[in-house]
Amino acid sequence: MISSGFLEFNGAVQVYNHACDSNPHNVSLISLPVIRKGFDSDVRLFRRGICSMRNFRLSDVCATPQVSIMNHITPVSDWNSDDSMRPSIETALILIRHGESMWNEKNLFTGSVDVPLTRRGVEEAIEAGKRISNLPIDYVYTSALIRSQMTAVLALIQHRCKKVPIIIHNCNEQAEAWSQIYSDEARKQSFPVIRAWQLNERMYGELQGLNKQEIAKRYGEEQVHEWRRSYEIPPPEGESLQMCSQRAVGYFKEHIEPHLQSGKHVMVAAHANTLRSIIMYLEKLTSRQVIGLEVSTGVPLLYIYKEGTFMKRGSPVGSSEAGVYALTRNLALYRQKLDEMSC
Numbered sequence: 001m002i003s004s005g006f007l008e009f010n011g012a013v014q015v016y017n018h019a020c021d022s023n024p025h026n027v028s029l030i031s032l033p034v035i036r037k038g039f040d041s042d043v044r045l046f047r048r049g050i051c052s053m054r055n056f057r058l059s060d061v062c063a064t065p066q067v068s069i070m071n072h073i074t075p076v077s078d079w080n081s082d083d084s085m086r087p088s089i090e091t092a093l094i095l096i097r098h099g100e101s102m103w104n105e106k107n108l109f110t111g112s113v114d115v116p117l118t119r120r121g122v123e124e125a126i127e128a129g130k131r132i133s134n135l136p137i138d139y140v141y142t143s144a145l146i147r148s149q150m151t152a153v154l155a156l157i158q159h160r161c162k163k164v165p166i167i168i169h170n171c172n173e174q175a176e177a178w179s180q181i182y183s184d185e186a187r188k189q190s191f192p193v194i195r196a197w198q199l200n201e202r203m204y205g206e207l208q209g210l211n212k213q214e215i216a217k218r219y220g221e222e223q224v225h226e227w228r229r230s231y232e233i234p235p236p237e238g239e240s241l242q243m244c245s246q247r248a249v250g251y252f253k254e255h256i257e258p259h260l261q262s263g264k265h266v267m268v269a270a271h272a273n274t275l276r277s278i279i280m281y282l283e284k285l286t287s288r289q290v291i292g293l294e295v296s297t298g299v300p301l302l303y304i305y306k307e308g309t310f311m312k313r314g315s316p317v318g319s320s321e322a323g324v325y326a327l328t329r330n331l332a333l334y335r336q337k338l339d340e341m342s343c
């Protein structure tokens, strides 16, 4: 039997594995060289629900076969009950703008019009999924528009945990009843995908379906730039970023932030302007600063939520995972657990 746990040695937390044969006292540590070198030194052991923190020697591990068996990465909210040892809640928030849509390709104002992805958009979503395939995700939010849902589903099926994205249908009682899942296991092995119209692209009013370049020629670059990027100025009969922000950030605060606060990891697949308004909130940007904020199609952005603040973890343009996201300790542990499960 192989089991694993967390150890902290000289300030570095590591996941370790140990293999037990039929004699439960016969434990060999198989992936923690630092323990092999220094098992007589004091090592701090975290054990879920058993003790908070204590000094121990390798012989202690051997004498306690029940030690640290963990079937999955422990959510931070489940760490031991000793408050002095409990790490503060730290959760991941992934934001992805949908991949290229068929109207992005034609350079048309899209807004609330429900347009699917292009082949390139599909590829962007798959690539985005690969980039986040090692990150923990408990809940997925998309807009009510197909381009964000296609992106979310295509990205999620790349995830290494192999969970099944399941679209939640709760718009009325019958839809909810008819889409019930009666297996706890099947529910556990799924990503709940929650759709919310509040995350839809901002409504572009009378510009929807018109070509951006032609509109710029007709009304002037400056005017069109104001319609597209300013905070307060709405396009004709459409929503300003400020109006869009009221519903998108309002929804984020009411439905998404509470998950992050309770130790759950969340992915949001949405649109250029709903994400601009959410990023404005996360990064406390001013209405002037948000003018320069652009969000590319199909590029996942990672934020860590901790103690009421959001920290951006790197720019996802590097060629390697390390170059893409600076993983926190908890995220590195999650990734390591996925590695163990797949070998």
Ligand SMILES: O=C(O)[C@@H](CO)OP(=O)(O)O
Binding pocket: 104, 108, 109, 110, 111, 112, 201, 204, 228, 272, 273
């Ligand atoms: O057309 C749209 O709906 C949006 C996003 O594609 O365009 P813009 O970048 O001008 O806000």
